[in-house]
Amino acid sequence: QAEALMRAEQLAAVGRISAQIVHEVRNPLSSIGLNVELLQDGLERASFATQDDAGEVKELLSAVTHEVDRLADVTEQYLRMARPPRPDLDPRDVTAVLDGVLDFTREELERAGVEVVRDFAKDTPPVLADEGQLRQVFLNLLRNSREAMPQGGKLTVATRPVEREVEVQVRDTGQGMTEEVRRHLFEPFFTTKEGGTGLGLAVSQQILQAHGGSLSCQSIPGQGTSFVLRLPRA
Numbered sequence: 001q002a003e004a005l006m007r008a009e010q011l012a013a014v015g016r017i018s019a020q021i022v023h024e025v026r027n028p029l030s031s032i033g034l035n036v037e038l039l040q041d042g043l044e045r046a047s048f049a050t051q052d053d054a055g056e057v058k059e060l061l062s063a064v065t066h067e068v069d070r071l072a073d074v075t076e077q078y079l080r081m082a083r084p085p086r087p088d089l090d091p092r093d094v095t096a097v098l099d100g101v102l103d104f105t106r107e108e109l110e111r112a113g114v115e116v117v118r119d120f121a122k123d124t125p126p127v128l129a130d131e132g133q134l135r136q137v138f139l140n141l142l143r144n145s146r147e148a149m150p151q152g153g154k155l156t157v158a159t160r161p162v163e164r165e166v167e168v169q170v171r172d173t174g175q176g177m178t179e180e181v182r183r184h185l186f187e188p189f190f191t192t193k194e195g196g197t198g199l200g201l202a203v204s205q206q207i208l209q210a211h212g213g214s215l216s217c218q219s220i221p222g223q224g225t226s227f228v229l230r231l232p233r234a
């Protein structure tokens, strides 16, 4: 499970970079393909010294066509990967999803000296969400909080209904962040960690926006950080 999530992050990274490359490669590629086709047509009318020469040129050109087609296929695949899947929306009990994620990360949080407090509002209404994507968001937030509390601390996860939405708060007593970091934290590849991907929050925000929800952050350096997530009610 953790590995699948890591792979999803890596895929997202590969996807974003490839989307840029694909964008640059596609147009010249289709122009190469078109020109090779024209050359092949021209070949039919050209005269060669020998029949062998004609055969050789045809073979070379068809090898080029073959490789151009293959490249076009590959770039198409990468582009598909760069577009995140649309959420599969169903009514979900967000507290049940949170319970599942917290159980899944319990050992890891315990080992890090993180005390977990669940503060779920009674009768939290169901939300419209893709459960797998929602899990990924919560895991990203919990992982960031754990990493912000290397000496341990307290993690509070709260839910409450707000107007036509449900609000989930993930609050930690970690190192917090400077205003400068806060300004950039949702940007893809922005990280302050050695070996960080800088994708957790970018992907999470993208997921929430695709749900018609939102993700925002408040933080005080040296005191802690609070992420507020909102999802439309079912």
Ligand code: ADP
Residues within 6 Å of the ligand: 140, 144, 145, 148, 172, 174, 175, 176, 177, 181, 185, 190, 191, 192, 193, 195, 196, 197, 198, 199, 200, 201, 202, 225
């Ligand atoms: P990564 O975790 O790979 O660095 P993220 O997108 O998850 O990428 O986070 C981006 C940056 O936001 C982090 O490098 C960190 O500086 C900051 N950040 C995120 N969550 C927290 C938090 N709970 N406390 C302090 N800083 C955080």
Ligand code: MG
Residues within 6 Å of the ligand: 140, 143, 144, 199, 200, 201
């Ligand atoms: Mg992260």
